[in-house]
Amino acid sequence: MKLHILGCYAATPRTLTNPTSQVLEVKNHMFLIDCGEGTQVQLRKHKIKFSRINHIFISHLHGDHFFGLPGLVSTFRLLGRDKELHIYGPKGIKEAITLLLKLGDSWTNYQLYFHELTNKEPEIIFEDNKVTVETIRLSHRVYTNGFLFKEKVGERKLSIEAVAKYKIDKAYFQNIKNGRDVTLDNGTVVPNAELSFDPPPPKSYAYCSDTGYKPDIVGQISNATALYHESTFLETEAHLAVKTKHSTAKEAAAIAKAANVGSLILGHYSTRYKSIDLFKEEALEVFPNVELADDGKFFEF
């Protein structure tokens, strides 16, 4: 999995910082997650091909996660897109985007599908043979979902040595990868475990922004390879975090620790602080593997 951070600052776009948007590369998908104002410029800047984006996941309908979407949808049209585009987000997103397109008499010339979310429980909203995406119910001032991107368990890996030893024909390889035993011409059954190795453990990425401290998500995201968790504030502003339903870096780290994730990526910083290093310092007191998102930064896990 590769994660491109296009923007990870709270509230308003500024000269040097962008509101939330990121692209997750997983199993040949380029999933766009949130789309603050300026996202399409960030995509260009970081040379991410517009044509590779077919699925957009919007956590909630605050401007800093959403106001770049009308422009992106329009730009897809101007670029001559003909592939389907799927947008997942809270109920209302369809009305908003279609109203803006209608006012500009600028209907898309590609199929635009809205998947409006209203469920109060986590649900699977995307699935193919390699990946699932499920919602994570977050606690914010408006209806908000995080997203859990999970690879499915892959095929078993062929043991080149073993198939050579038993002189097994290529025609059986896919069966072996699928976990089947092989019966040789002499009637001997070679168990699959001798012919193949376990596939690499599937990876998962949990995106949690925006949200107040919500420990009941821990079960769902436990053992995620990476967790992006918002940390708008430091503990010194914990009262503001409660008031505005955001989290502190310490709270994000507490979630990461309880969920035993591989690494915690912090983001959605308030711009009131001198340096984002302060968020890392605070989180490190609770959880050891902390990374700082920043605009243009790239993670691989």
Place this chain on the structure above:
Amino acid sequence: MKLHILGCYAATPRTLTNPTSQVLEVKNHMFLIDCGEGTQVQLRKHKIKFSRINHIFISHLHGDHFFGLPGLVSTFRLLGRDKELHIYGPKGIKEAITLLLKLGDSWTNYQLYFHELTNKEPEIIFEDNKVTVETIRLSHRVYTNGFLFKEKVGERKLSIEAVAKYKIDKAYFQNIKNGRDVTLDNGTVVPNAELSFDPPPPKSYAYCSDTGYKPDIVGQISNATALYHESTFLETEAHLAVKTKHSTAKEAAAIAKAANVGSLILGHYSTRYKSIDLFKEEALEVFPNVELADDGKFFEF
């Protein structure tokens, strides 16, 4: 009058070019004209104080003139604005902005007034004691207005020498500036023309974007100090200009010439061309005083 070009390129925001937005400074007003995506960042970049903007004029509801407005309206709230904000634009603009605010449960804490435009004839949409703003009816794919910003004729300028010669008391100065004659203590009437000079001729700025070639606007904008006229295309793409209801540089220059304006400022360039100098070259064949808008450029007239 001072004109700050925040963005002047057609279609979509790009890494180095911004969609349409500009700020006109006139008689203590900072009028924001159009508001493409990224306008609020351009305002910051060019150090224009958000708090000085009280009137926003939107020509039409295509994204490249409008999709920065929801974010700007939201940012005003986050910055703690308490002054009124007036937005002038085509019918539908109120529904769009209020829907987006409603979905984010992010109502403004300042008074937001929408002045929705539907008139098919030019009309005065703003007036105070120093300035008027009237619509210019343009011809585009959707209902579109240009805007004509006109200074009113100012006060007459006091002749310091004349008032000293006649020993006229300060108390009469405002009357003189207002054009009145003065009766001296000995009964002599000193005509105003002897006591004051004509005020400087009022300036005017005509903003025409987006529009196809529309010579019937010439009367209304005649003798404007400066005309901003879109030139999306060059004559080599005149067929596209007709098809998409945009203008070529030559057509913009023909309007400028017929209206006898002081200077023509070109903008709203398609990014298909190698250099915007080509627009200037083409326009200069028709009209002598041509300027090129560019993002971050500043004009004074």
